[in-house]
Amino acid sequence: xxxxxxxxxxxxxxxxxxxxxxxxxxxxxxxxxxxxxxxxxxxxxxxxxxxxxxxxxxxxxxxxxxxxxxxxxxxxxxxxxxxxxxxxxxxxxxxxxxxxxxxxxxxxxxxxxxxxxxxxxxxxxxxxxxxxxxxxxxxxxxxxxxxxxxxxxxxxxxxxxxxxxxxxxxxxxxxxxxxxxxxxxxxxxxxxxxxxxxxxxxxxxxxxxxxxxxxxxxxxxxxxxxxxxxxxxxxxxxxxxxxxxxxxxxxxxxxxxxxxxxxxxxxxxxxxxxxxxxxxxxxxxxxxxxxxxxxxxxxxxxxxxxxxxxxxxxxxxxxxxxxxxxxxxxxxxxxxxxxxxxxxxxxxxxxxxxxxxxxxxxxxxxxxxxxxxxxxxxxxxxxxxxxxxxxxxxxxxxxxxxxxxxxxxxxxxxxxxxxxxxxxxxxxxxxxxxxxxxxxxxxxxxxxxxxxxxxxxxxxxxxxxxxxxxxxxxxxxxxxxxxxxxxxxxxxxxxxxxxxxxxxxxxxxxxxxxxxxxxxxxxxxxxxxxxx
Amino acid sequence: xxxxxxxxxxxxxxxxxxxxxxxxxxxxxxxxxxxxxxxxxxxxxxxxxxxxxxxxxxxxxxxxxxxxxxxxxxxxxxxxxxxxxxxxxxxxxxxxxxxxxxxxxxxxxxxxxxxxxxxxxxxxxxxxxxxxxxxxxxxxxxxxxxxxxxxxxxxxxxxxxxxxxxxxxxxxxxxxxxxxxxxxxxxxxxxxxxxxxxxxxxxxxxxxxxxxxxxxxxxxxxxxxxxxxxxxxxxxxxxxxxxxxxxxxxxxxxxxxxxxxxxxxxxxxxxxxxxxxxxxxxxxxxxxxxxxxxxxxxxxxxxxxxxxxxxxxxxxxxxxxxxxxxxxxxxxxxxxxxxxxxxxxxxxxxxxxxxxxxxxxxxxxxxxxxxxxxxxxxxxx
Numbered sequence: 038x039x040x041x042x043x044x045x046x047x048x049x050x051x052x053x054x055x056x057x058x059x060x061x062x063x064x065x066x067x068x069x070x071x072x073x074x075x076x077x078x079x080x081x082x083x084x085x086x087x088x089x090x091x092x093x094x095x096x097x098x099x100x101x102x103x104x105x106x107x108x109x110x111x112x113x114x115x116x117x118x119x120x121x122x123x124x125x126x127x128x129x130x131x132x133x134x135x136x137x138x139x140x141x142x143x144x145x146x147x148x149x150x151x152x153x154x155x156x157x158x159x160x161x162x163x164x165x166x167x168x169x170x171x172x173x174x175x176x177x178x179x180x181x182x183x184x185x186x187x188x189x190x191x192x193x194x195x196x197x198x199x200x201x202x203x204x205x206x207x208x209x210x211x212x213x214x215x216x217x218x219x220x221x222x223x224x225x226x227x228x229x230x231x232x233x234x235x236x237x238x239x240x241x242x243x244x245x246x247x248x249x250x251x252x253x254x255x256x257x258x259x260x261x262x263x264x265x266x267x268x269x270x271x272x273x274x275x276x277x278x279x280x281x282x283x284x285x286x287x288x289x290x291x292x293x294x295x296x297x298x299x300x301x302x303x304x305x306x307x308x309x310x311x312x313x314x315x316x317x318x319x320x321x322x323x324x325x326x327x328x329x330x331x332x333x334x335x336x337x338x339x340x341x342x343x344x345x346x347x348x349x350x351x352x353x354x355x356x357x358x359x360x361x362x363x364x365x366x367x368x369x370x371x372x373x374x375x376x377x378x379x380x381x382x383x384x385x386x387x388x389x390x391x392x393x394x395x396x397x398x399x400x401x402x403x404x405x406x407x408x409x410x411x412x413x414x415x416x417x418x419x420x421x422x423x424x425x426x427x428x429x430x431x432x433x434x435x436x437x438x439x440x441x442x443x444x445x446x447x448x449x450x451x452x453x454x455x456x457x458x459x460x461x462x463x464x465x466x467x468x469x470x471x472x473x474x475x476x477x478x479x480x481x482x483x484x485x486x487x488x489x490x491x492x493x494x495x496x497x498x499x500x501x502x503x504x505x506x507x508x509x510x511x512x513x514x515x516x517x518x519x520x521x522x523x524x525x526x527x528x529x530x531x532x533x534x535x536x537x538x539x540x541x542x543x544x545x546x547x548x549x550x551x552x553x554x555x556x557x558x559x560x561x562x563x564x565x566x567x568x569x
Numbered sequence: 570x571x572x573x574x575x576x577x578x579x580x581x582x583x584x585x586x587x588x589x590x591x592x593x594x595x596x597x598x599x600x601x602x603x604x605x606x607x608x609x610x611x612x613x614x615x616x617x618x619x620x621x622x623x624x625x626x627x628x629x630x631x632x633x634x635x636x637x638x639x640x641x642x643x644x645x646x647x648x649x650x651x652x653x654x655x656x657x658x659x660x661x662x663x664x665x666x667x668x669x670x671x672x673x674x675x676x677x678x679x680x681x682x683x684x685x686x687x688x689x690x691x692x693x694x695x696x697x698x699x700x701x702x703x704x705x706x707x708x709x710x711x712x713x714x715x716x717x718x719x720x721x722x723x724x725x726x727x728x729x730x731x732x733x734x735x736x737x738x739x740x741x742x743x744x745x746x747x748x749x750x751x752x753x754x755x756x757x758x759x760x761x762x763x764x765x766x767x768x769x770x771x772x773x774x775x776x777x778x779x780x781x782x783x784x785x786x787x788x789x790x791x792x793x794x795x796x797x798x799x800x801x802x803x804x805x806x807x808x809x810x811x812x813x814x815x816x817x818x819x820x821x822x823x824x825x826x827x828x829x830x831x832x833x834x835x836x837x838x839x840x841x842x843x844x845x846x847x848x849x850x851x852x853x854x855x856x857x858x859x860x861x862x863x864x865x866x867x868x869x870x871x872x873x874x875x876x877x878x879x880x881x882x883x884x885x886x887x888x889x890x891x892x893x894x895x896x897x898x899x900x901x902x903x904x905x906x907x908x909x910x911x912x913x914x915x916x917x918x919x920x921x922x923x924x925x926x927x928x929x930x931x932x933x934x935x936x937x938x939x940x941x942x943x944x945x946x947x948x949x950x
Binding site for chain 1: 644718721722725726727729730731733734735737738741742745746748749860861864867868901904907908909910911912914915916919
């Protein structure tokens with residue numbers, strides 16, 4: 038899928054860039070003019086060449102600037118290579134023997150200026166969209182007034198809307214700082230920058246508001262408030278996004294616990310270690326891919342997901358059969374025994390893989406970011422949000438729509454009744470615990486992308502996971518979803534005021550107080566039992 | 570003459586042995602350290618005295634935990650927090666005693682504050698240069714926290730694993746808080762470089778012996794207080810709450826009051842343990858608040874025998890001796906051993922060492938007096 042996307046993108050770029058690359062015939066004419074030896078003709082030739090869009094243009098003009106462009110006796114234009122060899126300027130082919138009596142093309146100041154402008158314009162009008170975008174951004178930052186003429190032409194020729202807008206912004210930035218520009222131009226520039234609405238534009242507008250004529254100042258001040266309001270909204274949206282992303286991490290970490298603790302009522306302190314096992318499974322699979330099939334690296338995560346589920350589920354089933362089974366009805370003892378299991382698993386992983394962090398790479402489709410109306414959204418985070426919601430949905434379906442899910446719910450609601458109906462309750466316990474552990478392992482695959490994969494990985498999530506499940510209401514999966522996202526967003530909104538650590542402390546204190554108020558969580562299951 | 574029966578009722582066989590051992594330790598260890606030649610196999614070197622003192626302060630923490638877990642059914646996974654708070658109160662006193670002898674030589678401010686460019690002592694540091702005030706704080710700070718926390722939790726009937734989880738969240742939040750430099754308590758380095766306690770150098774042999782003896786006495790007193798509580802009528806209600814909380818409530822007892830008293834007293838005992846721990850170890854830092862430490866304390870109690878008091882202290886000493894030995898000899902194995910200990914004790918030794926020994930003895934007595942097997946089984950339960 039990502040490859041197909043890339044292909045489409047490349048095709049689109051090629052289509053868009055095609056018109057820019059038109060009129061190669063001009064290049065030959067330009068070279069004839071350059072070969073003439075008269076200054077005005079050379080200048081005209083440089084100009085023509087710059088607009089030709091010929092692939093060789095840059096090499097020829099750079100050679101001219103460096104004095105390596107020469108005219109041979111047979112009027113051929115040749116380029117002297119850095120190591121003394123010669124090549125044909127028009128075709129770029131290397132010449133077998135030195136051309137007869139080459140004479141370097143002479144330059145004067147007018148031609149030098151034309152060369153500089155042509156080189157700048159070349160990148161602004163380069164066939165490659167990325168190069169054009171970069172050039173426009175460079176002009177926006179440098180605000181070089183000499184680039185104005187080229188910029189105007191580039192804007193006229195630009196076909197990609199995004200780059201044209203960027204060039205327009207660069208032009209506005211130049212005009213705003215240019216003492217020679219009229220007030221009308223400046224106000225227009227202010228309007229354009231106001232639509233850009235980021236910190237750079239804000240700085241430019243502030244500078245404009247500090248100087249300039251009263252009308253410009255007024256326009257700039259108006260634009261500043263608009264931009265500031267927009268930036269405030271953006272930063273709030275960004276916080277919501279970060280919060281959702283943190284919330285989905287919490288959801289991933291807690292969702293397995295929502296089964297083992299929430300539905301089955303088992304305090305599994307080794308839950309974090311299941312997450313860690315999932316992360317290490319990812320690491321092992323990536324190592325295997327690196328050594329045996331480097332080309333398949335992008336496929337490691339899709340492979341790691343079922344593998345991590347299997348490994349963690351097997352470990353979970355073993356724990357349930359070996360230990361937890363003997364402790365049903367004694368929750369505090371279960372807590373201690375599973376804590377012991379978590380210590381053993383940690384040390385086992387430390388002995389096997391070493392105590393240091395292991396590097397888990399990101400496949401190509403997890404890297405990079407895109408811009409959504411001013412919000413920067415990284416693909417890695419986006420995938421994790423999507424993935425956690427998918428895991429949640431899958432779990433809901435598994436519990437609500439399969440016969441296995443029905444059995445789990447039957448056993449947790451009334452064990453003896455379920456047993457009398459012929460359900461093998463011990464088997465259901467084992468499978469349900471394995472399911473919860475397996476989902477924790479799957480969470481580990483995702484968390485390996487954003488956290489350090491070390492033996493302590495699970496420890497950092499255990500308190501958070503329990504808090505999420507308890508806050509959401511034990512035995513209620515939807516409660517877990519709401520609680521994870523709420524806690525994530527609350528955490529991110531507290532951070533700017535209180536700092537990351539204090540924000541977390543405040544949230545923990547809030548949770549402790551919340552549990553006093555509603556000991557069974559946000560969405561408690563209704564019941565009449567004195568002791569649930 | 571009215572006090573004798575109470576004291577006698579308090580002192581059972583286990584308790585007598587326990588107090589006897591403590592008395593012997595308090596007398597013999599200093600004597601051996603001071604008067605036996607270093608070549609003698611019975612000589613206790615000074616570092617070992619401090620090590621033993623450390624174990625005994627852990628034993629006091631375990632005793633405190635056993636009071637609430639063993640007799641009241643409150644599994645606190647945050648007792649390490651009370652221990653550390655007591656330790657910090659003592660650490661603050663010791664920091665103030667350094668005076669101008671710090672690395673930066675500031676007359677009042679501790680080194681880390683000078684380093685962080687603080688201009689004056691924060692308000693909560695005032696008074697800690699006076700020992701009685703610091704000693705009061707050792708009791709008051711953990712006690713107050715436990716009182717507020719317990720009052721909120723018990724009033725809203727947060728019980729069982731929920732209580733365990735929020736006590737864990739409490740110590741986790743405190744750990745995060747104490748890691749911050751802005752707390753004004755040394756950040757992640759904590760408090761260290763102590764010089765004097767009550768005018769005596771903390772490094773001196775005499776001071777170390779005195780601290781050891783003080784720890785033994787505190788442990789004995791702690792045992793006395795806990796034992797007095799659990800053998801009184803109050804203790805009977807406590808056990809009733811542990812075994813059937815709702816029934817006790819329906820019988821008319823204010824369950825939350827009983828729990829709150831036990832929890833607060835226990836937290837204060839843990840605070841004293843922390844305060845004795847700090848000068849003997851020479852440092853207190855936020856990692857003492859880590860949830861893992863608190864859970865480790867729970868396993869000491871479980872190993873020794875939950876609900877026996879003596880067993881808790883024994884478990885703390887045995888587990889920590891094993892830890893010292895294993896982390897030195899086979900550091901890789903320590904976590905395996907500790908993890909296995911958690912599992913084995915919960916699965917096969919639910920009564921711990923002391924509880925299992927008592928069970929055996931009862932069985933032997935039962936067979937010796939040729940009682941029917943059914944009663945023996947009943948007693949074992």
